[in-house]
Amino acid sequence: MASIPQAVFAGCLQRDFILLPDGRAYEDLMGGNALYAAVGWRLWRPDQVAGIVAKVGEDYPRPWLDELEQKGFDLQGIQIEKRPIDVRAFYAYQDLATFSRTEVVLHYARHRLPFPKALMGYQPPADYPDSRTQSQPISLRSTDLPKPYLDATAAHLAPLDYLTHNLFPSLLRQGLVTKITLAPSPGYMLPTFWTDMPQILRGLTAFLPTEDELCNLFKDRTKDVFEMMEALGEFVEVIIVRRSEQSQWVYDARSRMRWFIPPYPARMVSLHGVGDVFCGGFLAGYCETYDPLEAALYGNIAASIASEGIGPFYALDCEPRLPRARLEALRQAVRKV
Secondary structure, eight states: OOOOOSEEEESOOEEEEEEOTTSOEEEEEEEOHHHHHHHHHHHHOTTSOEEEEEEEOTTSOHHHHHHHHHTTEEOTTEEEOSSOOOOEEEEEESSSSOEEOSOHHHHHHHTTOOOOGGGTTOOOOOOSOOOSSOOOTTOOOGGGSOGGGGGOSEEEEOSOOHHHHHHHHHHHHTTTOOEEEEOOOTTTOSGGGGGGHHHHHTTOSEEOOBHHHHHHHTTTTOSOHHHHHHHHTTTOSEEEEEOTTSOEEEEETTTTEEEEEOOOOOOOSOOTTHHHHHHHHHHHHHHHHOOHHHHHHHHHHHHHHHTTSSSTTGGGGSOTTHHHHHHHHHHTTOEEO
């Protein structure tokens, strides 16, 4: 009988190529927002199974799937298409928070590094709005969600295209999934999708955009982040705004309470993937406490630990008592706004 994960993470799996500001290069690392989010969950719930829903091509490295299974992730939701799907992703970081995905050859030349053969033929993702009608190669359909996953208690939807995010929340609610969080894609956080947002937001447990994404959606409407959160609070009860310096605004529409959580003072090495780690940590915290502020603290701490290394599994090797110790320290720094 197929196993039932406690939480499901839908998004993408990637082959990451990362250039850090100091010229350190990492080639062909296992990555993707679904994986990083699942790691954020496992940091707080190491004994619970996390299922991953993503689509990869037949060229995806099989040893990576074996490694994921060995680390306790459930892979029933990983669909291996009988065709190549290019899941390579290049990131050249100018500083901890700013990166470029274009001019790949130029970035390696600037650091006097040889161009990786594994990046030959790589094309950066097109920068255009999502389609309301046309799916992408990594878009997820209803048939991509294994039936046992409908018996999970919680799910997080990592950034994917509009069509996937429009479909999956209602699909998950047909099962036993009672807690659903969603981090949107920049491809539809645009004024032209304003009237589509209620369909995505209604029924979510929490909505977790970045500050830039939120401002893009509200362009020409308001520049006040608090007004933005209150406007979305008509459709979803909890809104967490993730800021570039690793702080967060937290808004609970039921109580109309707002809080600011500062960044934990971590020794940051890389912020690659930490936004997704935050989302997984938030879901773990919410499942444990049912408190949006406390859950955001869990996410903040998970992200702080992930930021001190590189690669998806760094955070899982931390000293077991570290997350709780940091949580206690950060709790004192929260302020109402």
